[in-house]
Amino acid sequence: MNRQEAQELLPWFVAGTLNEQETRAVQAFIDSGEITSTELDELNMFATAVNEQTADEPEYNPAILNKAMAQLDATPQDAIEEPLVVGEAEPQRGGFFANLLDRLQWSQTPSMAKLALGAQFAAVLALAVAVAVPGGQDMGGAYYEVVSGTNPALAADFNIAFAPDTTETAVRELLLELDAQIVAGPNSLGMYGIALPAETDLAQLQAQLNSNALVTYVQPAANP
Amino acid sequence: MPVAQLSIMSAISHAEQSSSASEDADQGLIARIAEGDKRAFEQLFTAYGERVFRYAYRLISDQTKAEEVTNDVMLEVWKTAAKFERRSKVSTWILGITRHLALNAVRRKQLDTVDVDDAPEIAAPEDNTSARDHDHQVLQKTLREALSKLSPEHRDVVELTFFHGCSYAEIAEIVQCPENTVKTRMFHARKQLQGLLVEAGLDPANVEMAS
Numbered sequence: 001m002n003r004q005e006a007q008e009l010l011p012w013f014v015a016g017t018l019n020e021q022e023t024r025a026v027q028a029f030i031d032s033g034e035i036t037s038t039e040l041d042e043l044n045m046f047a048t049a050v051n052e053q054t055a056d057e058p059e060y061n062p063a064i065l066n067k068a069m070a071q072l073d074a075t076p077q078d079a080i081e082e083p084l085v086v087g088e089a090e091p092q093r094g095g096f097f098a099n100l101l102d103r104l105q106w107s108q109t110p111s112m113a114k115l116a117l118g119a120q121f122a123a124v125l126a127l128a129v130a131v132a133v134p135g136g137q138d139m140g141g142a143y144y145e146v147v148s149g150t151n152p153a154l155a156a157d158f159n160i161a162f163a164p165d166t167t168e169t170a171v172r173e174l175l176l177e178l179d180a181q182i183v184a185g186p187n188s189l190g191m192y193g194i195a196l197p198a199e200t201d202l203a204q205l206q207a208q209l210n211s212n213a214l215v216t217y218v219q220p221a222a223n224p
Numbered sequence: 225m226p227v228a229q230l231s232i233m234s235a236i237s238h239a240e241q242s243s244s245a246s247e248d249a250d251q252g253l254i255a256r257i258a259e260g261d262k263r264a265f266e267q268l269f270t271a272y273g274e275r276v277f278r279y280a281y282r283l284i285s286d287q288t289k290a291e292e293v294t295n296d297v298m299l300e301v302w303k304t305a306a307k308f309e310r311r312s313k314v315s316t317w318i319l320g321i322t323r324h325l326a327l328n329a330v331r332r333k334q335l336d337t338v339d340v341d342d343a344p345e346i347a348a349p350e351d352n353t354s355a356r357d358h359d360h361q362v363l364q365k366t367l368r369e370a371l372s373k374l375s376p377e378h379r380d381v382v383e384l385t386f387f388h389g390c391s392y393a394e395i396a397e398i399v400q401c402p403e404n405t406v407k408t409r410m411f412h413a414r415k416q417l418q419g420l421l422v423e424a425g426l427d428p429a430n431v432e433m434a435s
Contacts, residue, residue, distance in 0.1 A: 012391060043414070046371075049368050050386040050387045053368050053371065053387070054278065060277045065266065067295055069269075076303070
């Protein structure tokens with residue numbers, strides 16, 4: 001703090017409303033004589049004059065309290081919006097959905113917007129369920145047909161899906177290794193139906209495929 | 225450390241503790257008022273009524289209107305106590321409401337604040353030979369008249385500082401201006417007061433403060 005700043009704060013030093021650090025700083029300028037006692041005396045005079053102004057003013061009438069008290073019942077109070085005493089009481093928790101709706105200002109959202117948002121949410125939810133649960137109705141055999149049509153001579157033994165980054169070559173090599181062939185698919189979920197030689201131990205092969213990094217899903221096909 | 229300084233620090237510490245306790249009590253009253261406690265309202269009115277009246281009166285210079293403003297301020301406190309967010313002291317909040325309603329009353333009723341041109345003339349010193357010859361009463365009367373000649377903005381800062389005991393930060397909040405503006409207004413107020421006193425034959429540098 002320089003001298004000018006200390007002088008600016010001098011009135012509040014006299015009034016005793018500076019914080020401790022400011023008071024120390026101003027006091028240092030007074031002690032060093034950079035702020036004179038004349039300045040302090042002058043401010044003390046002003047302070048006294050301000051406080052003695054009441055001598056020239058009308059008396060305060062305490063009876064005006066009665067008028068206010070009589071008006072209280074007719075003066076509605078604003079509702080409490082938040083706890084007045086921070087830290088004494090935890091705000092009441094309304095659960096995840098209540099907090100979410102509060103955060104989204106759901107109560108202030110127009111009805112049409114609510115409807116649109118609800119419809120979008122339902123659509124996203126349905127899609128998520130369809131993706132997350134591949135064993136749904138679609139897996140029961142309602143496949144898209146391959147371009148060449150379903151081979152009626154062969155029924156699928158497994159429904160199988162491959163990891164997204166699996167190359168065609170890798171799929172082909174796997175099928176050759178298993179002596180399998182694709183007889184259906186891919187459907188909307190990228191699922192293929194594969195047929196295997198009659199003598200294949202399906203349970204063992206399923207376990208083997210489950211441990212294969214290329215395969216994300218394999219289940220016995222439900223043939224009619 | 226000088227004894228005087230130690231004494232000041234001790235006084236400040238004591239004043240801060242006392243102020244803090246008082247503020248806690250005020251906050252408690254506001255919380256109770258928010259719940260509709262009329263007894264708490266009565267206590268707060270008793271504590272702040274005169275202070276509000278004085279501030280309002282000095283802004284609008286009309287006793288009846290100042291009483292009306294006092295009533296309106298306290299009813300506003302009753303009405304909006306639930307919205308008080310403890311960001312400022314209760315006194316700062318109430319004085320802020322007072323200033324707002326008093327200035328509204330001035331605008332609405334076109335009340336006259338003491339205009340520089342209409343303000344009473346500063347009494348000429350009976351004996352102009354030396355300011356030292358004036359007794360305390362004459363000096364204070366002259367000072368009060370000089371105060372009344374300040375612009376409302378400057379007088380406001382001076383009164384909030386010395387009469388209401390507000391810090392410059394609190395004043396900035398009450399009058400809604402930057403803290404530096406508060407300091408600047410105080411600086412100009414002091415200069416004006418010095419000039420007015422010299423004009424009245426009282427040089428502050430030569431006046432001994434009567435305690």
